[in-house]
Amino acid sequence: MAPDLDLTERDRAMLDGTHGDAASLAMRIVTKSAEIAGATHLLDITSAHIDGCLFHGMAGLDFARRLRDAEAQVAVPSTLNVSALDLLHPELVRLDATTSAMAREQMDAYLAMGCRPTWTCAPYQSPERPSFGDQIAWAESNAIVFANSVLGARTERYGDFIDVCCAITGRAPAVGLHLDEHRGARVVFRVEGVPDRLLADPVAHAAIGLIVGREAGALVPAVVGLPTAPTTSEDHLKAMCAAAASSGSVALIHVIGVTPEAPTLEAAIGEGSVASEVRVGPADLRAARDAWSTVGVGAAIGAVSVGTPHMSVAGFERLASLADGRRFAVPFYVNTGRDVLRVAEGAGTAAVAMAAGATMVTDTCTYITPVIAHGVGPVVTDSAKWAWYAPSNLGVEVAIASLEECIRSAVEGGLVRDDALWGSDG
Amino acid sequence: MIDLTGRTLAAGVGRGEALTLQEPLSFWGGFDGVTGTVSDTHHPQQGVCLSGRVVFMRRGRGSSSSPSVLAEAIHVGTAPAAIVLTEIDAMIALGALVAAELYGVEMPVVVLAPGSTSEIEDGVPVTVDATKVVAVVEADPRGTRR
Numbered sequence: 001m002a003p004d005l006d007l008t009e010r011d012r013a014m015l016d017g018t019h020g021d022a023a024s025l026a027m028r029i030v031t032k033s034a035e036i037a038g039a040t041h042l043l044d045i046t047s048a049h050i051d052g053c054l055f056h057g058m059a060g061l062d063f064a065r066r067l068r069d070a071e072a073q074v075a076v077p078s079t080l081n082v083s084a085l086d087l088l089h090p091e092l093v094r095l096d097a098t099t100s101a102m103a104r105e106q107m108d109a110y111l112a113m114g115c116r117p118t119w120t121c122a123p124y125q126s127p128e129r130p131s132f133g134d135q136i137a138w139a140e141s142n143a144i145v146f147a148n149s150v151l152g153a154r155t156e157r158y159g160d161f162i163d164v165c166c167a168i169t170g171r172a173p174a175v176g177l178h179l180d181e182h183r184g185a186r187v188v189f190r191v192e193g194v195p196d197r198l199l200a201d202p203v204a205h206a207a208i209g210l211i212v213g214r215e216a217g218a219l220v221p222a223v224v225g226l227p228t229a230p231t232t233s234e235d236h237l238k239a240m241c242a243a244a245a246s247s248g249s250v251a252l253i254h255v256i257g258v259t260p261e262a263p264t265l266e267a268a269i270g271e272g273s274v275a276s277e278v279r280v281g282p283a284d285l286r287a288a289r290d291a292w293s294t295v296g297v298g299a300a301i302g303a304v305s306v307g308t309p310h311m312s313v314a315g316f317e318r319l320a321s322l323a324d325g326r327r328f329a330v331p332f333y334v335n336t337g338r339d340v341l342r343v344a345e346g347a348g349t350a351a352v353a354m355a356a357g358a359t360m361v362t363d364t365c366t367y368i369t370p371v372i373a374h375g376v377g378p379v380v381t382d383s384a385k386w387a388w389y390a391p392s393n394l395g396v397e398v399a400i401a402s403l404e405e406c407i408r409s410a411v412e413g414g415l416v417r418d419d420a421l422w423g424s425d426g
Numbered sequence: 427m428i429d430l431t432g433r434t435l436a437a438g439v440g441r442g443e444a445l446t447l448q449e450p451l452s453f454w455g456g457f458d459g460v461t462g463t464v465s466d467t468h469h470p471q472q473g474v475c476l477s478g479r480v481v482f483m484r485r486g487r488g489s490s491s492s493p494s495v496l497a498e499a500i501h502v503g504t505a506p507a508a509i510v511l512t513e514i515d516a517m518i519a520l521g522a523l524v525a526a527e528l529y530g531v532e533m534p535v536v537v538l539a540p541g542s543t544s545e546i547e548d549g550v551p552v553t554v555d556a557t558k559v560v561a562v563v564e565a566d567p568r569g570t571r572r
Contacts, residue, residue: 056491
């Protein structure tokens with residue numbers, strides 16, 4: 001134990017095994033993480049979001065088994081991230097029986113620990129989400145940025161293993177974004193000259209997010225020049241957060257005039273100074289779109305995948321209004337959380353999308369488990385995060401497009417670009 | 427001999443040929459744990475094998491699923507021999523810590539002291555001794571090259 005980590009009596013009792021083997025293992029991992037990060041103490045958390053339920057090898061399952069067998073229980077409300085299976089539509093996932101059984105066992109182990117079966121990468125779409133100022137331990141890179149930026153809750157970048165250890169102990173190292181002094185913006189992105197119509201479409205925010213992540217790395221960025229709410233909605237911010245956490249390690253974005261800790265640029269910077277400024281114009285958005293797309297306009301496509309991170313209730317409304325009366329010529333996948341799907345079913349929006357030919361995928365996502373046919377042609381997506389990971393996870397070609405372009409492309413069976421939306425370099 | 431010092435994030439001893447990653451890497455979605463190679467299509471070193479190498483990298487990136495991908499690679503033997511970071515990255519250290527807890531297999535993770543440069547050519551034999559709080563990274567530029 002590092003001499004400079006000050007533990008409470010209860011922390012020590014957990015570490016010593018007084019609260020059982022599971023709490024002891026969890027506290028060992030939490031204190032080791034605290035030492036690594038240079039924390040002086042731990043703090044109480046009010047919720048956890050756990051990524052460790054996704055099966056991708058024995059280590060994750062063996063860790064879950066070890067905790068389950070030691071009768072671990074989470075000490076705070078804990079939501080679960082996507083899994084490798086779709087429990088509502090099991091026929092969609094083409095995993096072999098052995099892998100499926102292991103994936104299921106890993107999911108069940110987390111349920112046995114008292115976690116909620118949310119199976120979503122967008123836990124912030126739940127009505128019971130954290131509030132401003134709450135100290136939380138969230139995993140899932142997009143959810144981390146969203147919680148810090150949009151909710152104003154406070155979480156470091158948690159990941160597999162440490163997430164559930166924080167949940168079991170109810171404690172997290174008091175470092176990084178848990179603390180005021182690390183939440184100030186250090187690099188400023190000025191969005192200039194982007195037409196209103198493009199800025200009203202979340203695909204613009206996905207492209208901005210890719211640029212922010214690439215340029216900011218692990219620094220806290222501020223973005224200046226975006227319209228205020230409701231034009232910039234939570235779906236716009238979701239797209240930006242997920243993109244920045246894919247191309248970089250961004251965990252907090254201050255959107256000036258939009259997110260709660262950024263009424264002004266000065267407020268977002270706080271005590272400190274900005275290292276650099278980056279200007280972002282319409283040509284940069286087109287360049288980002290094209291840099292992370294592997295096919296261009298007119299290319300025949302094999303499928304469309306939207307809803308990464310998971311489609312929201314508002315996203316379903318947009319999807320339904322754009323897809324109403326259309327008929328898709330290629331498979332069109334909508335990734336969403338089971339709780340959101342229930343609402344969208346009640347609202348009739350899911351039915352409109354399905355009438356056009358959309359397939360609902362819940363509890364998982366099309367880029368982490370085999371849903372899309374192997375060897376399929378290019379996949380069009382409205383998600384920068386999907387476009388970032390799918391080529392390496394699935395070996396597919398991709399194109400980033402607005403939701404409307406996705407729908408038109410699905411109808412045509414080829415990549416459609418709306419030049420009036422994006423503008424041109426000529 | 428080049429001697430660098432750093433801080434031990436995950437304990438162990440590792441030996442292998444140096445390999446410097448030019449860009450941060452997300453192990454989930456960026457590393458194939460079966461072959462031990464970089465699979466990130468955006469990474470300049472896509473296809474390069476990390477197994478058994480002493481990997482010098484600035485930090486990880488992106489996904490929070492990286493710890494279990496790394497832990498599994500350590501478990502099956504496709505992981506690097508050691509990872510030497512220039513920025514603290516708890517996600518990478520966690521993968522190694524949990525592999526040690528679960529399987530008793532150690533892969534040292536070290537963060538170099540601020541200001542230390544890691545200008546060690548690829549292929550140079552390196553030993554990482556992270557058995558104490560202060561870790562020692564020893565490279566022999568005249569050693570056998572691949």
